[in-house]
Amino acid sequence: MLNRYPLWKYIMLVLALVVGLLYALPNIYGEDPAVQITGARGGGASESTLVQIRNVLEQQHIASKSIALENGAIMARFASSDVQLRAREALMTALGDNYVVALNLAPATPAWLAMLGAAPMKLGLDLRGGVHFLMEVDMDTALNKLQEQTMDTLRGDLRDKGIPYATVRKIENYGSEIRFRDAETRDQAISWLTPRHRDLVINSQGDNALRATLADERLRQARKYSVQQNxxxxxxxxxxxxxxxxxxxxxxxxxxxxxxxxxxxxxxxxxxxxxxxxxxxxxxxxxxxxxxxxxxxxxxxxxxxxxxxxxxxxxxxxxxxxxxxxxxxxxxxxxxxxxxxxxxxxxxxxxxxxxxxxxxxxxxxxxxxxxxxxxxxxxxxxxxxxxxxxxxxxxxxxxxxxxxxxxxxxxxxxxxxxxxxxxxxxxxxxxxxxxxxxxTIGPTLGLQNITQGLEACLWGLVASILFMVVWYRKFGLIATMALIVNLVLIIGIMSLLPGATLTMPGIAGIVLTLAVAVDANVLINERIKEELRNGRTVQQAIHEGYRGAFSSIVDANVATLITAIILYAVGTGSIKGFAITTAIGVATSMFTAIIGTRAIVNLLYGGKRIDKLSI
Incomplete structure (x- = not known):
């Protein structure tokens, strides 16, 4: 029979919606301003420290939401940033140099959600606030260390061969100069060392010395290795x-x-x-x-x-x-x-x-x-x-x-x-x-970015909903439900994936995928209207509309997905954030537009005698 789903498909949809909603919920609770206390020079805090902190906060009349000791660090949560700053000043004065008292943000996820492994989305620096460091590697020290290792190796090679030398000293450009008693011994050393050190340029120097310098390629590799290893x-x-x-x-x-x-x-x-x-x-x-x-x-x-x-x-x-x-x-x-x-x-x-x-x-x-x-x-x-x-x-x-x-x-x-x-x-x-x-990027700026990003999502969603409802009526309402479920699933998956981070470009990716989801529903609805104009019955029009639009939706979304994968592979930082949300959004929009809306339509119209559609 046309337009009927088996029971297992409805169960699958309900489970997907429940799981998505469950893992999206922690994002509603936000984060608590907190103060983190750890022992200085890597030491851990203890139960006695916990008691001391409670006493200090009580004496200063500073109310805390909770104070807990976890993995050698104490996390004290507060209701506002103002209370958080007061608490930090009081604790720094009381604990002295024996502890590091740092400001932090702690997820306010309820215990029952935390037990299920649910946590809010990881937010990037532009949304959450945090610290930014630009560090420079001391290349001179790294190359000096390489120079000393080279000198030590050359000494060892000469001792192994039994070639006597007088002195070994450093020279410019991270090279080494070795002096011998005569030119004959020097030439013997050059003949012995040259084939064993292809990354060194070894030449005679003066009457009885040799000069060994690092080749340009070896220096380049050493610099690259120092940065990558660091x-x-x-x-x-x-x-x-x-x-x-x-x-x-x-x-x-x-x-x-x-x-x-x-x-x-x-x-x-x-x-x-x-x-x-x-x-x-x-x-x-x-x-x-x-x-x-x-x-x-x-x-x-x-x-x-x-x-x-x-x-x-x-x-x-x-x-x-x-x-x-x-x-x-x-x-x-x-x-x-x-x-x-x-x-x-x-x-x-x-x-x-x-x-x-x-x-x-x-x-x-x-x-x-x-x-x-x-x-x-x-x-x-x-x-x-x-x-x-x-x-x-x-x-x-x-x-x-x-x-x-x-x-x-x-x-x-x-x-x-x-x-x-x-x-x-x-x-x-x-x-x-x-x-x-x-x-340091404060949480206030991050909150402003989140607010602006959410407003962009909201107005984009509102505009899409108004268009769909005015143009497609009841089918527009069905598409609207799919859009909202799509947004919930994106947030749920982003919260569930350990490597996913939401940034401002990521929010742009979510807005883009909402547009893609609307586009899929437009294709389906226009195809159904075309089938009705061609004289098909309501049930046939619905069936042919979804079947005919399927290939176009898949082609368009797969092309977008390939683009997102390439962006993730070659991009860095914010570009990757955009690519991740776009890829997730494309997958969820296909799921909600093709399977989700079809399930609702089948539930409302499947197996019934319908003379006219509200589309």
Whole structure:
């Protein structure tokens, strides 16, 4: 029989509508202004901190909606931004430097919806407010590190071949100069080194020296790798902050843009993102006299570093292992209840550590903590000058062969251990970065953008509804119902997808898909009217109208969908947001226009004797 749907199709439609409505609901509740409290230097908050915060707020007569401890952080929610700011000032005064007190926005989703996994849409920086950082990678430091590694490799190659050399020193353009006792030895070194270092340009220099400089392609690759690796590490660190849908991407040759929606206070973000802590494991040169070490008299392959107490330690320049090979790190207490950091290495790091410790049992190995900090001074361009700080935090005897995991002791306090483990777990920056630009977008501006975007959607919807109802009457009302369901499904799917973020261009994509949905209904209704003019019965006209319009709707929507996929593949940032909402909207509009409206029409007219349609 024409225009009849089986029961399962109606059940499917009802389920789709219920699920879409359920996951769209959290967007009605919005977000609460909140204050987030975490321990300084990576430490966590505790139940005693929770009690202290409650007491402070009660004493200051500041009412809170809720205060909860989750994953080592305390989130206090408030009714308005004014109360939120008052609470932050009171808590900062009471808690002092031991805690980081930051403004935040917390979803106000009811518990019963949260239990079902329902959450509001992730909003971009332009809608939610947050912080924007423009960071610059210190390429000079990255290339200096590469230069030192190259010099160390050249020394090792010459020792392996038994070619004696006098000195190895740095020269301009990140090159190295090696001096020999005579030209014959120099020529022998060039013949040995050239085929083994295709990324170096090795030439003779003067009477008895060679000059080794990095090839242009190698320098380009090193610069590109430094930026890409830092981007990956910054993304890991942003995940440690718990920010939903952050943006971390390259800008230009050596700059990185980081946008953190929902973060209103930059203190905690800067603390984690700007930190450049890493570890270097080196062998201790025990042959050097302490007095000579104190006076700086050490062999060319060694250098003097200091412990926290200022005691000199002579370390070989060769780095056994760096933080690049660390896959996981946690903080805990050792058997004497002293803080320690437990390190896990990747396969390459584990193999390197195993091979080295196997051949050096009984020798001393030091853990060097390296960090770049702001000196408080500016260069000629107004940028902060970073100072490299190095400290030997641990010297231990290699007692047995080590593998993929080991521990570091000698750390001052548990907070420092937690902070170090967090930074190492998130990754060690290849080169220091400095923040050259930062801005905070307040939630007020974000709210204004949302209001304007919703008004655009509303007026677009109203105009479409008026047109459909005036022109197509009852079928126009059916199309209107499909439009509203389409909007609910878009919001529900956007809320459900973990990788979807709504931005201002995304709202434009929603408005566009509403127009596409109207277009599909126009095609169907005009086709039905054409069939009626051709003398078809009502039931035949409805059937042929939907069947005839189907191919045109699919072709048009598939073309739009392909465009959206290409935009997502090649676009960045806001372009991707537009592409995501457009693709979702195209899929839901096809569902509501072809299946949804047909179900309503079948319910109203299917299997009935109808002489005239209100269309």
């Amino acid at each position: 981007i990956t590490i910054l993304r890991n660190r942003v995940n440690q902050l718990g920010v939903a849908e952050p943006l971390v991407q390259r800008q230009g040759a050596d700059r990185i843009v980081v946008e953190l929606p929902g973060i209103q206070d930059t203190a905690r973000a800067k603390e984690i993102l700007g930190a450049t802590a890493t570890l270097e494991l080196r062998l201790v040169n025990s042959a050097v006299d302490q007095t000579a070490a104190a006076n700086g008299r050490v062999p060319g392959d060694s250098e003097v570093k200091a412990t926290r107490d200022g005691q000199p330690v002579v370390l070989y320049k060769r780095v056994i292992l760096t933080g690049d090979h660390i896959t996981d790190s946690t903080s805990s207490a050792d058997e004497y209840n002293r803080p320690q950091v437990n390190i896990s290495l990747d396969g390459t790091g584990g193999t390197t550590m195993s091979n080295f410790t196997k051949d050096n049992i009984g020798k001393l190995m030091a853990t060097l903590f390296v960090e770049y900090k702001d000196s408080g001074k500016k260069d000629a361009n107004g940028r902060s000058i970073l100072v490299k700080q190095e400290e030997v935090i641990n010297v231990a005897t290699i007692q047995s062969r080590l593998g993929n995991s080991f521990r570091i002791t000698g750390i001052n306090n548990p907070n420092e251990a937690r902070q170090l483990s967090l930074l190492l777990r998130a990754g060690a920056l290849i080169a220091p970065i400095q923040i050259v630009e930062e801005s």
